[in-house]
Amino acid sequence: MAALFLGLNANAARMDMVDVSNNNGYMSTSEYTSMRNEFGVKAVTVKISEGGTYKDPYAASNIVNVQAAGLYINGYHFARYATKAQAIAEADFAGQTAKAAGLPVGAVLAIDVEAEEQNNQSKATNDANNKAFMQEIEKFGYRTDIYTSGSWANNKMTVKGKTGWIASYPYVVSGKNWYSTNHAWQWSSTAKFRISYGGFDVSQLNSNYYTADQKSTVKPTDKDAVKDNNKEANKNTSKPSTAAKWVKETKTCTLKTAVKLRTGASTSSSVIATLPAGTTVKTDQAIIQGGYRWARQPRSHGYGYLATGPATNSLEYVKSGASHTYYTVVSGDSWWVIAQRNGLSMTTLASQNGKTIYTTIYSGQRLVVR
Structure with missing residues (x-):
């Protein structure tokens, strides 16, 4: 492992890798060059595909522009499979789509495993499906890896040491090298770059796997901007505000769209289930924190929590009396x-x-x- 990746900066997590998708829109070579020169980004992982039919419309342009900026390029596929047959079919689709988009042989084509389909499977089933996907992807000449959340790793699926790209957003992004035994740690989804619009997913690389053992010498020239991103990540974590308080609020509502029921009042909490539109939900308390308004649902064993809208809107996603056929x-x-x-x-x-x-x-x- 190159010295470049040893340890964590005493004051901040590094911005070694950025992942982008259609959600970020068109990204120019200039934007990627700015990420490299000013922020120390060394690699970019672009969304290639999802499920068995979706092809990211920006994959090809992202690949070309990332390479033109002198950054190492990788890709990822958002998994929707629930069976081994579906995993193999999705791998074939992802591999063919990656080839067509210009992802070079030898790059990483990771699987993003965090969907409802996998949440409904046993750990053994997910392990078998992930293995089948990865074996099939390797036939296209790509290396592969598993991306998932910290709460799913080694719970919903096995992610061995010296493998894996783990997403986990800590309360304070400093002082600890999270997931140091894995290839990469995604520590923020709200990073800002000087000439790019919106928030970005950023990761620290703990090995050279995502740069194919190339020893990059890129270092950030705008260290203050990197520190600002760390401060912003700290501010946007799910840590409850000390001013936030639960209030009694007994309601019976009908969901007008699907809503995720979570184990805690945080978007980083594990998903218990996705409640479909038309579900009747009885809640007993509510709170505003982390930018959302949350409602608590009593369950047979504990509670479930639903984000009912942004903090500025009490019932954005939940509407009383909605009727459905x-x-x-x-x-x-x-x-x-x-x-x-x-x-x-x-x-x-x-x-x-x-x-x-x-x-x-x-x-x-x-x-x-x-």
Whole structure:
């Protein structure tokens, strides 16, 4: 391991790698050059694909512009698989899409494993599916790795030492080298760069895996800007404000869109389930913290927490009295059959029920169709 990656700066986590997707829009060579020269970025990992059909429209331009800026290029695929067959099919799709977009052989094509489909599987099943995906990707000449959250690593799936790219946003980004035995640690999703718009995911590299053992000598010229990003990351963590207080608020609401039910009042908390539109939710307390308004739902064992909207809007996503039309699934039905019958696309039908077209449906299940 090169000395470049040993240890953590005493005052801040490094901005060694940035990952980008269609959410960041078009990124120019000048923007990547600024990231390299001013902030010390050494590698960029671009979204290539998702599931079995989605191709990121900016993948090709990102690959060309990253390389033109002299940065090491990698890619990632957002996994939607729940079975080994689906994992292999997605790997073939991702590999072919990466080739077409110009991702060079030898680059890393990581799997982003954090979706509902994997949350519903056992650790053993996820391990088998991830292994099948990675073996298939290697046939295209790419190296591979697993990206997931710190709460999922070695709980929902195995991420061995000296592998893995782990996302975990600490309360204070200093003084500790998180996930130092893994290849990379993503420590913020809100980093700012001088000539680029919006927030970016940034990671510290703890090995040279994502730069193919190249010993980069890039160092940031704008050290104050790097420190500012660390301060901003600290400010935007899920640590509760000391002024935030839970208040009693007994409500019965109907979800007008799918909402994630979490183990805590934080967007970094694990997802218990995704509640589909039309679900009736009874809550007993509410709080405003971390930029969101949260409601607490009593459950048979403890509580679940839902972000009901931004702190400035009390009921952005939850609306009392919303009405819906439901369809009860019968034997022989499929997403396609039900969608066609109700004038919807399969994606829309699945999304408004908090699921994907890969999710299994069963007889007797109620789906929102209006």
